[in-house]
Amino acid sequence: MSSLREVAGARRIVVKVGSSSLTTTAGGLDGSRVDALVDAIVENAPDAEVVLVSSGAIAAGLAPLGFAKRPRDLAKQQAAASVGQGLLIARYTASFARYGRRVGQVLLTADDVTRRSHYRNAVSTLNKLLELRAVPIVNENDTVATQEIRFGDNDRLAALVAHLVDADLLLLLSDVAALYDGDPSTPGTAPIREVRGPQDLEGVSIGSVGKAGVGTGGMVTKVEAARIATGAGIPVILTTAAYAARALRGEEVGTYFHRTGERGGARRLWLAHATTARGVLTLDQGAVRAVTERGSSLLAAGITGVSGSFTAGEPVDLCGPDGALIGRGLVNYDAAELPALLGRSTRDLAAQFGAQYEREVVHRDDLVAFHT
Numbered sequence: 001m002s003s004l005r006e007v008a009g010a011r012r013i014v015v016k017v018g019s020s021s022l023t024t025t026a027g028g029l030d031g032s033r034v035d036a037l038v039d040a041i042v043e044n045a046p047d048a049e050v051v052l053v054s055s056g057a058i059a060a061g062l063a064p065l066g067f068a069k070r071p072r073d074l075a076k077q078q079a080a081a082s083v084g085q086g087l088l089i090a091r092y093t094a095s096f097a098r099y100g101r102r103v104g105q106v107l108l109t110a111d112d113v114t115r116r117s118h119y120r121n122a123v124s125t126l127n128k129l130l131e132l133r134a135v136p137i138v139n140e141n142d143t144v145a146t147q148e149i150r151f152g153d154n155d156r157l158a159a160l161v162a163h164l165v166d167a168d169l170l171l172l173l174s175d176v177a178a179l180y181d182g183d184p185s186t187p188g189t190a191p192i193r194e195v196r197g198p199q200d201l202e203g204v205s206i207g208s209v210g211k212a213g214v215g216t217g218g219m220v221t222k223v224e225a226a227r228i229a230t231g232a233g234i235p236v237i238l239t240t241a242a243y244a245a246r247a248l249r250g251e252e253v254g255t256y257f258h259r260t261g262e263r264g265g266a267r268r269l270w271l272a273h274a275t276t277a278r279g280v281l282t283l284d285q286g287a288v289r290a291v292t293e294r295g296s297s298l299l300a301a302g303i304t305g306v307s308g309s310f311t312a313g314e315p316v317d318l319c320g321p322d323g324a325l326i327g328r329g330l331v332n333y334d335a336a337e338l339p340a341l342l343g344r345s346t347r348d349l350a351a352q353f354g355a356q357y358e359r360e361v362v363h364r365d366d367l368v369a370f371h372t
């Protein structure tokens with residue numbers, strides 16, 4: 001199943017570890033578990049470039065702030081993340097230093113990475129850290145991310161980062177040995193060794209809440225992350241942190257998700273999966289064809305309606321005349337500017353409003369078409 005060669009030959013690996021694998025049952029960061037993970041990575045993938053996506057900031061900050069359990073209140077969670085992220089990075093710094101390795105903290109938000117300039121910066125920082133043999137340790141920038149733009153789960157973030165750095169493998173480490181065909185605490189459930197596509201998940205009961213209560217997404221977000229990564233051409237192994245070393249050696253542990261798609265433009269993947277649309281542009285049939293079949297930019301001439309309140313640079317959904325969602329893109333105008341432009345040719349707009357109105361409403365580089 002998980003081809004030994006494929007894993008052992010991986011040049012670049014994204015390893016994602018969940019909160020439940022880094023904390024003690026009493027709450028707080030478990031330094032010995034951090035060390036064990038670092039040992040497994042350094043000793044079993046010595047030649048690979050590893051990007052670590054680590055959760056655990058909120059969990060690590062709970063006990064120091066006197067919270068008995070994860071608070072519901074977003075500001076309290078953000079405060080816990082702020083305290084915990086420092087502790088987490090300090091622990092990783094000390095742990096990798098045992099091997100003479102440096103770490104670099106990379107905090108991302110969806111908003112950062114979908115904007116072209118920020119995206120380029122994120123890619124070049126990650127690549128430079130790897131080139132310098134430092135280990136990038138990625139987490140969501142919890143203290144600034146608002147509810148709406150939070151990734152909310154690092155499984156999805158890890159899948160997108162894997163694509164961003166063009167990884168050969170995504171290793172998702174949790175507190176269960178594999179994906180099971182039902183809640184693993186129920187007797188009689190069995191591990192699923194291989195997933196070749198959605199058909200292998202039919203009838204599988206995938207739970208959303210981890211038993212430890214410190215994680216966020218349960219298995220649902222892991223399966224979704226595996227779908228995103230494999231669809232983008234990256235195989236995924238899902239197993240427990242305790243099997244990290246075995247997985248990195250290429251042993252057949254956990255669940256292996258085969259790649260289902262080809263690699264494509266990474267930023268578009270972020271645009272499709274990591275943004276919340278701020279409004280809707282309704283397109284006429286000609287514009288739908290131009291966008292979905294020819295990969296063209298969206299011009300004002302093909303737009304018949306605008307709703308929502310957004311500013312230039314924000315994500316909007318693109319819908320056909322029947323309201324069906326056909327894509328998403330970063331819009332070049334504020335919502336208030338658009339009604340005066342609709343249905344008019346670019347030349348006409350430039351003549352009336354000036355050359356700055358000659359720009360597309362959504363440039364094709366900032367547009368992802370959904371194939372329904």
Ligand SMILES: Nc1ncnc2c1ncn2[C@@H]1O[C@H](COP(=O)(O)OP(=O)(O)O)[C@@H](O)[C@H]1O
Binds near residue numbers: 174
């Ligand atoms: N079908 C399933 N197979 C495996 N685990 C499952 C399944 N359904 C629900 N789970 C639960 O998902 C949990 C892992 O998710 P979570 O706690 O969010 O992990 P992490 O903190 O590592 O991201 C497991 O502890 C398990 O209880």
Ligand SMILES: N[C@@H](CCC(=O)OP(=O)(O)O)C(=O)O
Binds near residue numbers: 018020056154
């Ligand atoms: N950014 C959050 C992680 C959220 C998250 O996805 O947690 P988990 O389900 O444990 O991977 C933190 O560091 O606490």
